Amino acid sequence: MLKGNSSYIQQINKRLVLECIINEESISRASISKKLSLSKPTVSSIVDQLLEDEWIYETGNGESPASGGRRPVNLKFNPQKGYIVGVDIGGTKVAIGITDLNGKVCEFTVFPTQQYEGDSIFNEIQLGVETLKKRLHLSDSKLLGMGVGIPGVINMASGLVIEAPALKWTNFPILEKLKERFDYPIFVDNDVNISVLGEHWKGIGQKRDNLVYIAIGTGIGSGIMINGELYRGRNFSAGEIGYMVTDRDYAKNYRPVFDGYGFLESVASGSSIGNELSKRIGKRVTAKDAFDLYLKKDKDAVTVIDFAIENLSLGIANYISILDPELIILGGGVSESYHVISDKVQSIIDRFTPKKCEVVQTAFGIEAGVIGAVALFLKEYDSIFDI
Secondary structure (H helix, E strand, O other), X not given: OOOOOHHHHHHHHHHHHHHHHHHHOOEEHHHHHXXXXXXXXXXXXXXXXXXXXXXXEEEEEOOOOOOOOOOOEEEEEOHHHOEEEEEEEOOOEEEEEEEEOOOOEEEEEEEEHHHOOOOHHXXXXXXXXXXXXXXXXXXXXXXXXXXXXXXXEEEOOOOEEEEEHHHOEEEEOHHHHHHOOOOOOEEEEEHHHHHHHHHHHHOOOOOOOOEEEEEEOOOEEEXXXXXXXXXXXXXXXXXXXXXXXXXXXXXXXXXXXXOOOOHHHHHHOHHHHHHHHHHHHOOOOOHHHHHHHHHOOOHHHHXXXXXXXXXXXXXXXXXXHHHOOOEEEEEOHHHHHHHHHHHHHHHHHHHHOOOOOEEEEOOOOOOHHHHHHHHHHHHHOHHHHOO
């Protein structure tokens, strides 16, 4: 039994009851009492407060008890109690969405990154948020805060972007820029870190606490979850799989495709695949073009993509050997062609790993970054349910 200040204990119990209702989706007062080992009067009093504050609502009657008698009234969480802004700032586009507390994207917008320089990108984000608020008829009091994903190394404590090559930001005070425009709590993290949080919360990684999310696009990055917690590393740069060296001989003459990018990115990312094939055939092609040619068994495309697949698979195999995750999720532009290369990838992984690990493509679409950013906010803003 908890001992100590009675108001503190009441607050803890209130939170436990709410979390129980959220987790169970639909539950009666009696079932809450049994699950949490709290007295029925205590649960009843807390439920009355939660109903009054609109954190929960009553729904249709549940199943009749085996002993007969009146059917219990079930309780459900009210996800419209508050809303969260999710922002995914990428090298090519910025996605903005507003979700409810269950992660349902209520409104969404996107704009190209390259059209905006300096502070103008933050002005456009502000305009985007205001537009979405108007569409939803939301007041500022309904917005609890914002989560933001960035393709780079972020110091979460200071809100500083240490390095984001895709955005050409170095030691950039992103949190300060955002707080000049938004008067609520804001959390910023690496885009693949928020992706693994989103997958764990609402995606293919639900109910699995040891996950790796690998994004393969212009660069290659990953987010690592160990025992349900995001692992960032001492310098906030854990998961920089793009720097992994997977070919000793090729590495002797290694030159990055872009400044600030690592070895694996320079041989297996979408940009490197497109660049290498373009050099071979003498005209500009994208990674998507390369995979189209690969399916047609074009000799140059097969050479380029097979080399990329081999290096990518070795990088994934190294991760599996070191971390022994339950699941590896692939995202980013190149992952859209995973069905083309999955057998080859899995074959290489199985050859070089002590234990098998499932590798799957993300099921999220264009709203993935927004859901991940909201998951970041909910993870970091612990006082959201300090009711």
